[in-house]
Amino acid sequence: MNSEKLLAILRLQVTKNVGDILAKKLITTVGSVENVFKEKINTLHKINGIGTQTTQHLFDENNLKRAEEELNYIQQNNIAFSYFLNDDYPQHLKHCIDAPILIFKDGNLNLSNQKVISIVGTRNMSSYGRDFCNQLIENLKEYNPIIVSGFAYGVDICAHKAAIKNNLQTIAVLAHGLDEVYPKTHKKYIHEVNNNGGFITEFWHNEQPMRENFLKRNRIVAGLSKATVIIESAEKGGSLVTADIANSYNRDVFALSGRVTDIYSKGCNNLIKNNQAHILTSAEDIVKMLNWDLQQAAVPKQKELFVELKPTEQKIYDYLQQNGKQLLDDIAINCELPIYQLSSILIQLELKGIVNPLPGKMFEV
Missing domain, CATH: 3.40.50.450 (Rossmann fold)
Incomplete structure (x- = not known):
């Protein structure tokens, strides 16, 4: 990650009145964390939750100075970190709406x-x-x-x-x-x-x-x-x-x-x-x-038992086998399928005895 991006993340992380949920909304709306500090203030004010006081905190010079000091420390000490949009960010944590935008690791x-x-x-x-x-x-x-x-x-x-x-x-x-x-x-x-x-x-x-x-x-x-x-x-x-x-x-x-x-x-x-x-x-x-017993038993048999699954069915099965029981919406997001299509496929998998529906729109292998 380049210094400009990391500095912008740190500035956002230290900004008063901007929690992780609002920070993610800002990043998503303007396209990147760097753009948050390049965007026109009038445009930022159009984002729900961003008012005059918040933009004042965003562009506070003291925050910039503090972020620069932390950036120097991270770079000088080779501190490991994960940004919430990167692949190395913990997958379970990534699904939490209020998860930190940046975590440090050792x-x-x-x-x-x-x-x-x-x-x-x-x-x-x-x-x-x-x-x-x-x-x-x-x-x-x-x-x-x-x-x-x-x-x-x-x-x-x-x-x-x-x-x-x-x-x-x-x-x-x-x-x-x-x-x-x-x-x-x-x-x-x-x-x-x-x-x-x-x-x-x-x-x-x-x-x-x-x-x-x-x-x-x-x-x-x-x-x-x-x-x-x-x-x-x-x-x-x-x-x-x-x-x-x-x-x-x-x-x-x-x-x-x-x-x-x-x-x-x-x-x-x-x-x-x-x-x-x-x-x-x-x-x-x-x-x-958590279905750990089924997952362990299925590993050596998966290729033999499910050779007739269609590619999309296999994708859903692999996701559920790896992650255990999941909400319908989460399956749709992670398998990149619209709800109407996913629901139809899940019914087919249920008829094949591969997927079990659970209360609360949840499914498991």
Whole structure:
């Protein structure tokens, strides 16, 4: 990516009153991120959500100076990053409307694997939660998933360590810049996490771990994954926010149930009771819900079993097999098919016993 484009992204990212949703609207409307700062102000004002105050922030010289400083740091330190319109941007996250327009990365990340789950929960986990977390990840090892969490105390660091122990890739999503470490005591795990995955953040290199950053971080944790697992939570907590966000993204949520008298099981029990999460009793629950068992079994047989599929049918099947159950609209977008044509093809695939329709206009192989 050239310096002009990266500078424009950074300027947009730091502009007050311009969140990720509005930033994407601006980029889409004017054609590119560079054009945002070349477009006439009167033209920008015609875009819904852009007023005089916002354009003043857009062209604030202080923002330009800050963006130039961050650009220099990125280039001098060879910081890896992904722009939301580029192919190397995490695919699951790309489908989230409020995903960051730019993320920074460190480590040995390989995001081509579609089997990604987030595991979060209380910082005050019990031995019950710890034992379950360790056993869960060990039992998922054969499916080689990526384990995402937030590098915090308790469930987060337990999930990261269990992934490393089982030679699985793990991604730590930070609520601060890559130059910071929080909590400080987790500095000893940085090398291991980098060797077995790495770190992702939307925050600039010296951004401090402010309270509001943790809530922003949670949407990335949920967005990176096909499913979010909550292992122990009080009635209120950040992991419940992550569960709520995951539900808003139409992602599966699992919660470990516990005794009704346990403080740090109340949040999970409430999620299950209110149909906001599937009850989690073992790794098998995740494997079956996400169709990992069918995907593994189908890999060596795919060519033999589906030789009679038409090219478009094969495209839809391959997409569903790789991504699990999907909304009709998402299938249409990713397979580049109009809804009316897609619906007809899905019916044919259903008649062939290849695709199952699900409630809520969802489909799975």
